[in-house]
Amino acid sequence: MHVIMDILITTKTKGGRQISLRKKHETSLYPIPGIKIEDSAWAPSFKVPADISCNFDEEYYILSFKNVLLDTDGVCEEEEKMYRIHGWESLNEIEVK
Numbered sequence: 001m002h003v004i005m006d007i008l009i010t011t012k013t014k015g016g017r018q019i020s021l022r023k024k025h026e027t028s029l030y031p032i033p034g035i036k037i038e039d040s041a042w043a044p045s046f047k048v049p050a051d052i053s054c055n056f057d058e059e060y061y062i063l064s065f066k067n068v069l070l071d072t073d074g075v076c077e078e079e080e081k082m083y084r085i086h087g088w089e090s091l092n093e094i095e096v097k
Contacts, residue, residue, distance in 0.1 A: 002060035003027055005037065005049075007088075009068045009079050017076045020091040021083050031061050041086035 002024060009019040023039070031037075036046040049063040070076045080090075 001027060001030065003029070003031060004060055004062045005039070005065065006062060006091075007065040007068060007083070009070065009076055009083070011070055011073055011076045013072070017073045019076060019080045021080070021088040022091050023086075023088045031063055037063065037065075039086065041083050041088065 003026075005023045005025070007021050009017075009021065011017050031049065031052050033052060034048060035052075036048055038046045047065050050066045051062075051064040053062045053064075054060070055062075068079060070079060084090075
């Protein structure tokens with residue numbers, strides 16, 4: 001089963017940056033509402049998905065997390081770099097299968 005985690009990083013300013021990031025896992029675990037997800041990007045903490053959706057035909061779950069809202073484009077870019085270091089990819093760069 002694939003578990004796909006999505007998060008959106010945005011700036012508070014009008015017309016600011018919006019960066020959609022995704023991380024995929026292959027696992028036999030099934031996410032349930034209220035589950036606490038650990039990720040190295042959030043260490044030593046965790047996040048609870050804002051939404052969990054499932055596609056049984058394609059055998060995947062999507063865990064969507066609350067948007068990360070930052071003050072400036074520069075801070076947004078730094079946050080994106082940190083996520084990328086921890087294995088997250090831009091949705092623009094992910095090959096859809």
